[in-house]
């Protein structure tokens with residue numbers, strides 16, 4: 001899937017009070033935008049995802065799937081701060097002519113969403129039929145529906161919370177400590193902290209999965225083993241895998257983004273913020289999610305005015321939103337069918 005680029009050439013103020021001297025966002029689109037603009041589906045990616053949801057959400061997108069390019073105009077943007085084509089810590093800072101590296105400013109979900117909103121305006125999109133995301137993607141969708149309450153018609157939030165929990169922040173801090181413990185982290189080079197990031201990802205995997213996932217997929221080979229456990233090589237493999245496709249600065253930056261996620265900031269309270277959401281909302285929790293447990297999604301569903309709540313089972317814990325396509329699609333199809341039938345009833349009532 002070819003990446004497209006949006007270059008914003010003006011100073012971009014950040015929540016922290018700092019600014020970026022412009023930015024680039026990489027994005028993809030699939031399908032055709034209807035003349036009345038009624039078929040936009042905006043997909044927000046999670047922590048290490050990219051702008052091509054076909055890469056990481058193939059089971060949800062495609063002909064005959066829940067998100068269908070034959071019907072929908074599908075947009076997905078690599079978030080500000082990431083490393084798949086958008087401006088992030090490895091990008092050149094136009095004011096110094098050098099990569100940002102450690103000088104990349106602290107950004108927040110709101111900054112990410114404000115940047116994405118500028119791209120939306122550039123694309124001439126003034127309504128979004130459905131905005132969907134899990135985890136960090138859900139944080140973006142949630143923030144957007146509060147920042148622009150009339151923009152999103154249907155909001156789908158999966159495995160996400162209104163505010164980063166102390167538990168989530170603690171996991172992230174432990175991962176940043178692993179990166180800091182890598183002596184190369186102090187250096188200005190693209191691969192600084194790479195070994196630390198391996199350990200960080202191995203820690204993260206424990207929060208994305210759970211006891212049962214490891215028990216099922218990484219069971220002991222036999223009762224005689226003294227070393228060489230599958231679970232151990234799996235942890236190391238996941239570390240190697242992230243280093244091949246990511247960098248520690250971006251990992252660091254986006255983990256801080258997750259920490260500062262709080263819809264209540266500068267809005268009086270979390271409940272005030274959630275009360276502003278006008279989108280018809282589906283909130284989905286994953287029963288085995290240790291990182292964003294279902295109680296967090298139940299809270300969202302209780303306080304977002306027109307929200308409904310559903311829960312799915314998964315062996316994969318938090319990562320279930322990237323894997324359990326069938327139950328997700330079943331819930332969403334049913335929910336969307338109700339909306340369509342309600343809309344039909346309203347249209348018929350108006351005609352009478």
Ligand SMILES: CC(=O)SCCNC(=O)CCNC(=O)[C@H](O)C(C)(C)COP(=O)(O)OP(=O)(O)OC[C@H]1O[C@@H](n2cnc3c(N)ncnc32)[C@H](O)[C@@H]1OP(=O)(O)O
Nearest residue numbers: 048049050055056218230231233234235237245319322323
């Ligand atoms: C450019 C890009 O790639 S970006 C897009 C990719 N990633 C994203 O968007 C982020 C979201 N995706 C993810 O987080 C993950 O891909 C998930 C959650 C969807 C799936 O996680 P995975 O790591 O692929 O699955 P799983 O936990 O089953 O691990 C499978 C891998 O571990 C390997 N593995 C399994 N057990 C072991 C073991 N005991 N020892 C060593 N390796 C093992 C498998 O061979 C497999 O390797 P592969 O990925 O090279 O095929």
Ligand SMILES: N[C@@H](CCO)C(=O)O
Nearest residue numbers: 046047048049135319
């Ligand atoms: N496994 C996900 C993080 C969990 O949201 C990712 O790497 O993006």
